[in-house]
Amino acid sequence: MPQLNPNPWFAILMFSWIIFLTIIPTKILNHTAPNEPTPINEEQCKTESWDWPW
Template sequence: MPQLNPGPWFAILVFSWLLFLAVIPTKILNHISPNKPTPTSAEKHKTGPWYWPW
């Protein structure tokens, strides 16, 4: 039974993960985001206290 011999299955598992970790991140990182992040201003918004109507 092949389940009792971990040799070839472990090698297939390791090589598939190495392929996954080498190819997939490069394909994902090559995509260009359509919405570039805009820089935020350094000034903080002035917030006042909230007055409840009751």
């Protein structure tokens, strides 16, 4: 049965995983977000306590 012969399929599997784990993540991580988040001062984030009505 030819599907049990691991010679070509194992090599294809290994090369595809090498591509997925090395080349593709570096290409994806090279892209940067167009709008970088700006830090917010701590004074702006302070909230006042709120008394519950019950």
